[in-house]
Amino acid sequence: MRLTIKTDYSLRVLMYLGVTGDRLVTIQEISECYDISKGHLMKVVRHLGHIGCIKSSRGNNGGIKLNIEPSAINIGSIVRKTEPDLALVDCMQADGKCRLELGCKLTSILDEALQSFLKTLDKYSLADLIQNPSGLASLLDIELVSSEN
Amino acid sequence: MRLTIKTDYSLRVLMYLGVTGDRLVTIQEISECYDISKGHLMKVVRHLGHIGCIKSSRGNNGGIKLNIEPSAINIGSIVRKTEPDLALVDCMQADGKCRLELGCKLTSILDEALQSFLKTLDKYSLADLIQNPSGLASLLDIELVSSEN
Numbered sequence: 331m332r333l334t335i336k337t338d339y340s341l342r343v344l345m346y347l348g349v350t351g352d353r354l355v356t357i358q359e360i361s362e363c364y365d366i367s368k369g370h371l372m373k374v375v376r377h378l379g380h381i382g383c384i385k386s387s388r389g390n391n392g393g394i395k396l397n398i399e400p401s402a403i404n405i406g407s408i409v410r411k412t413e414p415d416l417a418l419v420d421c422m423q424a425d426g427k428c429r430l431e432l433g434c435k436l437t438s439i440l441d442e443a444l445q446s447f448l449k450t451l452d453k454y455s456l457a458d459l460i461q462n463p464s465g466l467a468s469l470l471d472i473e474l475v476s477s478e479n
Numbered sequence: 480m481r482l483t484i485k486t487d488y489s490l491r492v493l494m495y496l497g498v499t500g501d502r503l504v505t506i507q508e509i510s511e512c513y514d515i516s517k518g519h520l521m522k523v524v525r526h527l528g529h530i531g532c533i534k535s536s537r538g539n540n541g542g543i544k545l546n547i548e549p550s551a552i553n554i555g556s557i558v559r560k561t562e563p564d565l566a567l568v569d570c571m572q573a574d575g576k577c578r579l580e581l582g583c584k585l586t587s588i589l590d591e592a593l594q595s596f597l598k599t600l601d602k603y604s605l606a607d608l609i610q611n612p613s614g615l616a617s618l619l620d621i622e623l624v625s626s627e628n
Contacts, residue, residue: 331481331482331483331562331565331567332480332481332566332568333567333568333589334480342585345583405588417481418482419481419482419490420487434494435610436490436491436494439600439603439608440482443595443597443599443600444596446592446596447595447596450588450591450595451588451592454588458584458588459585459588461584466583
């Protein structure tokens with residue numbers, strides 16, 4: 331059982347931006363840090379923009395950052411919005427075909443298990459994932475710039 | 480998020496054998512019924528034999544049937560034994576590598592969600608999936624032979 335790469339990368343990008351805070355970060359920087367393809371990341375970043383989690387600024391000093399507070403970014407919600415379908419087996423897809431379709435209890439049991447999975451994720455926000463930003467910054471080799479208020 | 484074909488087919492084979500009861504069934508029969516490849520099914524059947532759910536008889540009138548009562552075949556246990564790994568994201572694999580590895584709360588949250596998923600499946604056995612054997616037999620176009628006691 332596996333979440334898609336898209337969800338994996340989405341969560342990692344959000345964690346990165348949760349740590350870098352208000353600084354505008356380039357896709358290049360995240361790509362180098364995690365050693366993952368820039369092409370993949372661009373799609374993920376576009377998606378995270380669409381669902382309202384991040385905003386981007388164009389131009390020479392452009393980049394991306396979170397659009398909302400980490401505590402307002404719910405992990406269950408991100409997974410729901412990022413997984414292309416949550417059909418655990420073929421027959422749970424909209425166009426799935428199985429002879430058992432009409433009489434099958436398996437789909438309802440799998441759906442109940444899936445809801446338990448998502449409800450557990452609903453308990454957590456991005457803020458829970460980045461409780462120790464300076465520790466994470468050190469692992470990611472990010473230099474934290476203290477905000478100049 | 481998707482379970483592997485192996486798990487999908489394993490559960491469907493078990494449901495089939497739960498309905499056919501004591502009759503020895505050939506892989507050919509199951510393959511034709513579900514319209515899935517015989518090669519795939521043979522691997523699945525071998526696996527279900529290894530984990531003690533089914534037994535096979537060789538020879539002209541050979542075939543397979545359940546080795547234990549449907550009520551003793553737990554769905555959560557089948558999924559645990561059939562999914563090749565339960566790593567929801569790459570970094571949860573034994574050889575997974577991510578810079579966040581040591582400081583990442585994501586893996587523990589995903590693991591908690593996975594445990595909720597499996598615990599829900601633990602509540603059900605194969606008997607729950609085949610509560611209406613004659614209805615299922617009709618969907619599967621299986622003729623049920625009443626046992627001659």
